[in-house]
Amino acid sequence: MRLKNKVIVVTGGNSGIGLAIAQDFKNEGAKGVIVGRNSERLEEASKALGDDFIAIKADVTNMDDLKNLFEKTHEKFGNIDVVVANAGGGIGEGTFLPFADVDEKSFDAMVDVNFKSAFFTVQNALPFMNDGSSVVLVSSIVTHKGFPGTSVYTAAKGAVRTLARTLSAELLDRKIRVNVLSPGPVETPVFEKFGLPPEAVPETKAFFTSIVPMKRIGQPEEMAKVATFLASSDSSYILGEEIRADGGVVNL
Ligand SMILES: NC(=O)c1ccc[n+]([C@@H]2O[C@H](COP(=O)([O-])OP(=O)(O)OC[C@H]3O[C@@H](n4cnc5c(N)ncnc54)[C@H](OP(=O)(O)O)[C@@H]3O)[C@@H](O)[C@H]2O)c1
Numbered sequence: 001m002r003l004k005n006k007v008i009v010v011t012g013g014n015s016g017i018g019l020a021i022a023q024d025f026k027n028e029g030a031k032g033v034i035v036g037r038n039s040e041r042l043e044e045a046s047k048a049l050g051d052d053f054i055a056i057k058a059d060v061t062n063m064d065d066l067k068n069l070f071e072k073t074h075e076k077f078g079n080i081d082v083v084v085a086n087a088g089g090g091i092g093e094g095t096f097l098p099f100a101d102v103d104e105k106s107f108d109a110m111v112d113v114n115f116k117s118a119f120f121t122v123q124n125a126l127p128f129m130n131d132g133s134s135v136v137l138v139s140s141i142v143t144h145k146g147f148p149g150t151s152v153y154t155a156a157k158g159a160v161r162t163l164a165r166t167l168s169a170e171l172l173d174r175k176i177r178v179n180v181l182s183p184g185p186v187e188t189p190v191f192e193k194f195g196l197p198p199e200a201v202p203e204t205k206a207f208f209t210s211i212v213p214m215k216r217i218g219q220p221e222e223m224a225k226v227a228t229f230l231a232s233s234d235s236s237y238i239l240g241e242e243i244r245a246d247g248g249v250v251n252l
Contacts, residue, residue, distance in 0.1 A: 004029030016188030184246025
């Protein structure tokens, strides 16, 4: 019960890694809010999480939605102890593009959902967060290697990683720790959101699995364990840090 009675907010908590994080937080005694845009998946996920959790529909790239999200959370649960800025990933068509083909529209969409969202999620949360609380930002191991076709996604996730350092420094007096979880390839619906034809999805998953020295794709629950560590006082002396959970992709 490392998060007993802690109030948590997980963006992208209705699917994949975010949902697994919310479930692990629940198992550790937390209560709070999951966030996403898809009402059906939100309802399903919050039912699975039980009475201590509510779902708030919000687009994390929309400033009014973010303001409303944290006001509502505060109204319902009081001050917040943990924020996980996890929402992000693919943008459909235009997720993977050769550098020369990136246009302004896909650039903006990718940066909005993968970096701007995390930046303003934390900014909107801070007035409602307890001193001594914890922020977990979800980046990616793509920031440690050159993967062709990912220039904008990688830059956006790199910006998320650097934000953890700056924010940890700015928030020292409030003892708020900001850290990063960087997953390698993980079995989630993200692969269906790259705008690829359905028949290319298994092939893409297989490619990402083939680059993992452990020769298997990661599970959302394995990411959740890292998030719980970073969210809880188990990581009390860790700040501005990144933990990669990637089956050895970067190191081996
Ligand atoms: N799976 C991997 O291999 C992998 C690897 C490295 C990093 N990551 C990162 O891990 C995070 C979670 O991804 P996942 O793999 O769990 O994928 P996922 O299952 O597709 O989950 C993405 C989540 O983000 C939410 N989301 C996306 N855009 C949003 C928006 N504008 N407003 C609110 N919510 C939004 C989605 O909910 P709605 O659709 O309902 O809005 C969904 O809950 C992402 O940041 C991704 O970049 C994943």
